[in-house]
Amino acid sequence: MNNSSAEEVLKDVFGFDAFRGKQKQIIEHIISGENVLAVMPTGAGKSLCFQLPGLMMDGLTIVVSPLISLMQNQVEALKIAGVAAETINSNTGPDEGREIWRKINDGTLKFLYVSPEKLMTEQMLDRVDELNVSLFAIDEAHCISQWGAAFRPEYEDLALLHRRYPNIPIIALTATADKGTREQICEKIFSDNVKTYLTGFDRPNIALNVEIKAGWKKQLLKFMKDRPGNENGIVYCLSRKKTEEATAILMESGYNALPYHAGMTGNDRERNLNKFMTEPDLIMVATIAFGMGIDKPDIRFVFHTDLPSSPEAYYQEIGRAGRDGDASIAHMLYGLDDIRMRRMFIDNEQSDDGHKRRGHQRLNALLSYAEAPECRRVTLLRYFGDDPEYEKCGNCDLCQNPRETVDAVEAGQKFISAIYRTGQSFGVAHIVNIVTGKMTDKISQLNHDMLPTFGVGKEYSINEWKVIARQLMARGFIVSDMEYGSLKITDEGFDLLRGNGEFRYRPDVSYKKSATSSNKKSAQVVQELPSEDQDLYLKLKSLRKEIAAERSVPAYIIFSDKSLIDMAVQKPTSYDDFGGVYGVGAEKQKKFAKQFTEFIAENLV
Structure with a gap:
């Protein structure tokens, strides 16, 4: 054991004068030989929680990480700080591998980074059996949970570690895990023999905005026009095709942008990633294949052109912005089609009913965030089990541009009644035409102008009824058939129709740029710097x-x-x-x- 104090190692190796948050408590717990699950927001210093005890303890620390690029960056950072660290991955050549094992065997290596696939082979574990291992660190631990945002089947094998090496402490770390995911991590990795540290999910430096989708290309370019130049950002798209399309639009408009998706070759993805990590003004347009563990501190914005799959996925993705603590922005577009598509993805999964039910619950939570009547940050934090001290954060679109809600039970009943009276066989546009009394060829042919609900909703415009339909869908009163897009009434919807339920309507308000976001390059490069x-x-x-x-x-x-x-x-x-x-x-x-x-x-x- 290193005889220096934790504070001395912190200063001598990393150049920091003091610990942050619960870092010291976590480190002391590990050094005492106990297991730890650390759930800490991005940028809160998770790596230090295993790197520092690894330096203080005798022997080797094995770090399990899901991405080669993430492992390589952490290894390079440790080497520059004077720490003996290496990574063994699919890019490691025979000569390099032999040299790494020489360092491991003679005890000069302190940190070895490996993927779960590499570590959990019988050949590798047999070699680990002979080593003086002081600590296992499992990064991005939410990957082990089928309920999480980035399930990796290979992570499930890590459940063997605590049984095979019961006397070696394990620390699992993640930036995002709700109660169910935390419970699954604790059960699988630790058999519930673990101390859990929750350090809060709040990232107050990230402005949270949600805008209703109304021509994503135009909205993306408007967002970019409102941003200062020369900054890094990520634009997330649901499909490869859309990723390429968005990249082309940005490049044609004079922005430095590159794509990243699974349809590209590994070399092309690696090249674009390296450029993103080094260039000061690059925008990465990507599917969710990009981003896990990206340790870049100065990403200034994350823009979603489509609705993510869950609050966990959303939080994980926006967490890539503002790791340096400076002002950043998360801007999401979403609309009716996003809800329908996400429900379709869940229903088409090759999984059991319980998993699908959980998927719909998570999606409903994200929709509640998107349709929140008040502070978005409070809604998001409460989902993760945080209880913020404030009711309004002051740094989201709803705090800066408050929107009133009105009782809309009657409107909801009218809309649901029209769905019911047409046999639950038509989409939003047709139902809206019925309640607004708009005569179309289709309505005439089907005699839907003779229905009691024809024209009962003229107090709202067509666009307002579309918003009501979206909010009814977001709150689970109606769903959209995944094949034809026809609207179906849920049990909750029938309850509302009978007068047993509450529904409030929040009119859409056009997005206004936050007062704290600058649309021109500030004369001050860094505001706190003279x-x-x-x-x-x-x-x-x-x-x-x-x-x-x-x-x-x-x-x-x-x-x-x-x-x-x-x-x-x-x-x-x-x-x-x-x-x-x-x-x-x-x-x-x-x-x-x-x-x-x-x-x-x-x-x-």
Whole structure:
């Protein structure tokens, strides 16, 4: 066991003066030999919770991670901090593999990153049996849960670890897991012998906006026009075709954009990912195949052109924005077709009824978020079991542009009655035409103008009735047939029709750009940085980019933006002064002090 205190290792290796949140409690629990499940929001410092105890404990820490790119980035960051770390994956050559095993066998390697598929082979486990392993760390642990947002069947094999190695502590980490997912993780990975740490899900720096879909191409370009230039962002699309289409639209409009989806070759995806990690103004247009574990701190926006599958998926995806704590935005489009499509995906899954029921429950929760009458953040946090101290966050579209709801039980009954009287065989457009009294050829041919519900809803316009239909669907009173799009009444819908239920209508309001989001490039590059230090900060970013390119690593692995801001303020020009900069540990001080202090001195002249 390393005799240094946790605080000493934190400062010496990572350059931080203090722990954040529950990091220290988690670390102490692991060092005592106990198991831990840590549910922490993106950017809260999950990696430190296993890296620091791994450094303090004797032996090897084996880290299970789902993506090669994620493993490689964490390994490079550890190496630059002076920590002996390697990864074994499908890209590892024979000579490289032998060298890694030499380091493992002679005890000089502290961290080994592997995929679950690689670790859980009998050959690999037989070798692990002979090693001095001090800790297993399972990153992105929600992948083990069939109820989660990114189920990976290979993760289920990890349930064997605590039985095969009962005396080795295990830490499982995730940024998103509701109560059911947490229970499944605890049961599978730990047989419920685990201490769970929930550090909250709130990401107050991310503005939350939902806009009703009304021409996604036009809405995407308007959103981009309202953004400042030279920033990274992610645009999520449901299909490969739409991904390519959105990329083309952005490029034609002068934006630096690249696609990422499963239909591309592995080399093309890897190339585009590397560009995204290094270029300051790249927009990645992607399916959900992109993003898990992307450790890039300065993603300024996440734009969904379609409704995600669940609150977990949504939270996971928007969590890629604003990891540095700076202002970012999550903007989602959704409409009637999204609801119908998501229900169809769930019903077409090759799974049992229980799993499908759970899928519909999750979708209903996301729809409740999308149709929330008040603060979106409160709705989202309460879903995950958080109880925020505030009723309004002040950083979502509903807080900044409040929308009143009105009692609409009668309107809901009229609409459902029209569905019932037409045999539950028609879609939204036809039912809306009936209740508004619009005579069409179809209505005339079917004599639907003779129905009692024909023209009973003239108090609302056609567009308003479409909104009512969407909200009835979002709240589970009606569903859309997955094959033909005809509307069906649920048990809850029949209850509403009989007068047993509540339904409130929230009129759509056009999206207004948040007062906190800037539509022009601010004169201040970093708001908290004095204006006289802005120029030095930009020059330090350029130097960092050059160093990162020479080492073929993302720029943030060299130093975070927060470290560069501290350099611009402190202006260290000596070796000792450089050691006092935020995020500068002993090894980074040795590696970079001369280059950065000389650069700073030159630029102060």
